[in-house]
Amino acid sequence: MYRFYYQKETIGDILFIVIDALKVPTSIKQYGDVCALYDEHNNLVGMNIYHFSQIYELNKRGMILPLSDDLLGAVNGLIEPYGLSKFIREESGFVITKVKEIYPLEDSENLSYVSVYDGKNLIPLVTASKNVKADDLVVYAKVGTLLKDGSQLQVTTMLGQKSEGMLCSARSLNMDAVAKPNEVLILNQSYKIGDDFFANGGY
Numbered sequence: 001m002y003r004f005y006y007q008k009e010t011i012g013d014i015l016f017i018v019i020d021a022l023k024v025p026t027s028i029k030q031y032g033d034v035c036a037l038y039d040e041h042n043n044l045v046g047m048n049i050y051h052f053s054q055i056y057e058l059n060k061r062g063m064i065l066p067l068s069d070d071l072l073g074a075v076n077g078l079i080e081p082y083g084l085s086k087f088i089r090e091e092s093g094f095v096i097t098k099v100k101e102i103y104p105l106e107d108s109e110n111l112s113y114v115s116v117y118d119g120k121n122l123i124p125l126v127t128a129s130k131n132v133k134a135d136d137l138v139v140y141a142k143v144g145t146l147l148k149d150g151s152q153l154q155v156t157t158m159l160g161q162k163s164e165g166m167l168c169s170a171r172s173l174n175m176d177a178v179a180k181p182n183e184v185l186i187l188n189q190s191y192k193i194g195d196d197f198f199a200n201g202g203y
Contacts, residue, residue, distance in 0.1 A: 002087060003146035004064040004071075006052065015058070015075070017047040017087075021152035031082035044085075049078065063148045063174045065092055066198040093145030093153075094168060094197040096187065097123070099136045105159050113161055116140050119194030126156075126163040129184040137187040139168040139197045148174050173202070 005016040023045040025037035033055075037046040052058065056074040064071070067089065076086035097116035105111045105126065114125045114132060118140065125140070132138065142165050145153045156163045167184045170176070175185070191197075 001090065001093060001144060001146055003150070004067065005062065005150060006058050006064055007061055008053065009061070013051055013053050015049040015052040017049070018146055018150050019047070020045040021146060021150060031084070034079055034082060034084070036084060047079070049075070065174065066201055091196050092198045093142045094173065095140050095142060096191045096193055096195045096197055097138055097140040098193050099132055099134050099138060102132055102134060105161060108159055111158060114167065116167070117193065123164050124162055125165060125167060126158045126161050127167050127184065129167060129169070129182060131183045131186065132167065137189060137191050137193070138184055139173060139187070141166050141168055141172070148172055173197070175202070
């Protein structure tokens with residue numbers, strides 16, 4: 001999985017590409033405006049593309065999803081001449097699911113156990129959100145998904161309960177315009193369980 005991030009006004013005119021958030025870059029190779037980041041085993045773990053607006057005018061900010069064909073084409077057209085592998089379209093990791101069960105966790109005033117269905121499997125989660133109920137359609141981030149802050153989602157355990165991913169708020173999906181504090185984004189029933197949330201443009 002990889003993810004594009006761009007925050008021109010606060011960080012600069014740099015497209016950050018995270019490929020493996022769990023690895024620490026230990027060396028770099030510079031190819032013009034492309035800075036390729038490698039780990040200790042010489043595996044590519046990320047890229048920084050400087051002066052990106054000279055290559056492509058990107059209007060979105062933060063985590064860039066969905067990725068347009070034009071954006072992918074612009075990035076690939078820049079990196080391929082340097083022998084770097086092109087990026088192919090892949091699933092975002094954000095999946096439409098249905099809440100099957102939810103109840104408060106013992107010994108906690110704020111946390112609840114949630115089970116969601118992705119069309120194939122029931123997935124156990126822990127959430128602090130209070131606006132979720134059974135039969136809601138929600139966006140679930142799978143384990144391994146790269147998040148808005150650049151981190152990679154891992155399995156966690158809270159109060160003895162395993163949480164294999166997370167329920168997404170509008171803010172965590174980089175949809176600040178419709179975000180409500182501490183609330184999971186509830187979708188209308190027209191969405192299809194199991195689909196990638198960003199496959200058809202998102203919300």
